[in-house]
Amino acid sequence: MIRTSRGDRVRTKAVSAGRRGLGGRFRRSVPLALPVGWGAVAVAWKFGCPLARQPGLPVRIATSIVFLTVGTGLVLGVRRQLRRELARVRAVAEATQQVLLRPPPARLDGLALAAGQLSATRGASVGGDLYEAVATPYGVRIVVGDVRGHGLAALGAVVAVLGSFREAAHDEAELGGVLRRLERALQRHLRERARDEHPALGKGDPEHPVAEEFVTLLLLEVRADGRLAVLDCGHPAPYLLGPRVERLPVGEPLPPLGVLPLPAVLVPHTAARLLPGETLVLHTDGAEEARDRRGRFFGFEAALARSAGRPPEGVVRQTHEALLRHTGGRLDDDVALLVVRNDRVRVPAQPAEPGLRRPRPAPSTHC
Template sequence: MRQARIHHHDRLPRWQVPKPFSTLRIAVRRPAPPRGDTPVRAADTRRHYTSCLPVLIIAAVAILAFSGGTGMSWLPLLAVGPALAAATSGPWGVLRVGVLAVALGAALGLHDGAPGSDQAIVLSTLSAVTLASSLAGALRRRRERVLAAVRSVAEAAQHAFLKPVPATVGPFQTAVHYSAAAAEARIGGDLYALVPTPYGVRLIVGDVRGKGLPAVGIAALVLGVFREAAYDEPDLLDVVHRIERSLARNLGPDDFVTAVLAGYPEAGRMELVNCGHAAPLLVHDAGVLPVEPVRPAPPLGLRALADEAPGLQEITLHEGNQLLFYTDGVTEARDHGRQFYPLVERLSQHISPEPSRTLAALHEDLLAHVGGELHDDAAMLLLRKAADAPSEVPDAPDLPAGRLPCPPVAAEQEHRTDGVRCGGAPGGGYRW
């Protein structure tokens, strides 16, 4: 979830709110939230600012009435204070604002010598608005408590659904960041899992078609099958087949899941199976390069339509290399000019030896790109091959335009089976 950190703040008791002028002082003193602060803290800050508005409105009406010499004509505007307070305060806070409005109304009426009948009508109106606003504030507080309970359930479901990834798994430093489009729900249709198994570290990153509860149910199904099959199946392709068979029994005709699975069966060798998902990004001394699938395969759940099985791809990972898995909620995020987020370029700028710092910087940059709010689920999982000793791998050569390095094993497989052209001898070269 968002590799969800929930910030707990000191809150007032259920039915207690600050006195009006205390609220005003708190709102004035409270600084604006720093850039990148959590939505929860930003919302709390906005609430503190808006809680002073009823007092400001009542004060403005009183100043106009006392200085303008217009008699009772301004007094109905005092009802705006308690009405607005219902949106930011509990019932007792609304009553305090209402009492302030009624007292000022009575003082203004006496000051201007208003007829008793007119003054009684105005004060009765202010009292009625105050009582109605207090009831509205009580109902709003009740709904907020219900929403808080739902959020706590969502938080518990998050930890069962998307289990936290430890900072170190096998030979890798790891980090993950998850942002649901429905921020209050904490859970979306993107999925990830990373587990150590008897056959090495294995992971999956995927994206379910659609959003909401149906997508969450499919994502939970995929993760459950993956976690079981990853321990049972020696071959990574068999893990994919297990997931495919399960989805064939449970998916609707229009449902599918794009996913990339990876395994690290032995030192230096990473296996990848890409089922219609965005290509992982390999970070090494030569820069950031997408690991495009040698043999593209359809998303999970659509194999029966395409009648094409996924292929196994192997790449070499040296010490210090990093591999970023992500979903299309990252690359398809648009700015105000409708430009997509340039992940490859930004990853090159924010890469660091600590995966958690890299993802934190990417997330901040992504929010700045879209203007502060994502409109799709977004997940990123970063692996870094731990560098226990200085690497003696030579720097990668300058690459011709439009060419990507073929890992030795992958290049041999391409020459053997798929006929993809690679420059140089089998076992190395360039693919385009």
């Protein structure tokens, strides 16, 4: 048996990687080889062939055809290469965006879920909106938020908030503890951005003042009995689709994260329930503030009423289609929807089994 040292293995891997890199560069240069070869032949023919230097219209036409063919081939080769590179970049971007804003599971602890987002940035499937739903020992916990602004510039805050929520939702027994973890994660992100954009030795104001960045957020917990616990940080209240469409009460709203510190005591609002068969629609403000070319607002509540009775994925799809028709496909802000339907079955009280005696009442002690 021949044993190889670690250094040999490292050098072997380096050589293999170098060969793969050379092979990749060679494959990328193949589409350009043909037009470059044509160009070399055309230049050699123009300056080395005596016939090409002779005057006359036929020679000029032939020379023009040769150079036009070469130029067309070169443009097509470059275009094909750019399209391949763009396809690879889009595939990587879509995979990254799916990991960042992953779709929720279709069913989660007896709840049916569906979500979707429309980005105002062309070519991006995520922007400044965020959502997530996880099953925990304390109930199904859901977050929906909206970072100030939209598009790819807001992804840093989205990553900070979602990453913190995915851990805190399982670790914190109280919903208020989850919200404080999100606040601390956003503060760390803003401090890091401040150091990057406006270092101590730099001069002038940062291009995007961090002091103006904040996140509106709705934190919700669906407990086993359908009772809802809600903490609202300046976010639009969700809609409840039951016998009619109505706003869900969320209690006194808190300031958005990043604007003011949270109060010392956080008490979730627990006066509402999600009964079996009812649907809850959480959204960002882009759904209610979307306008058409005449400046008319989108009838979000009416669109939800038309989709009542549909499954969650049907509510998301029909609402998005109505929104795109109203705006002509031109959105000024990102739009995120997360729809939750309670599919838990309410079990009625069971009668006592036959043969089991009911306990006798205690005898009276009165004379």
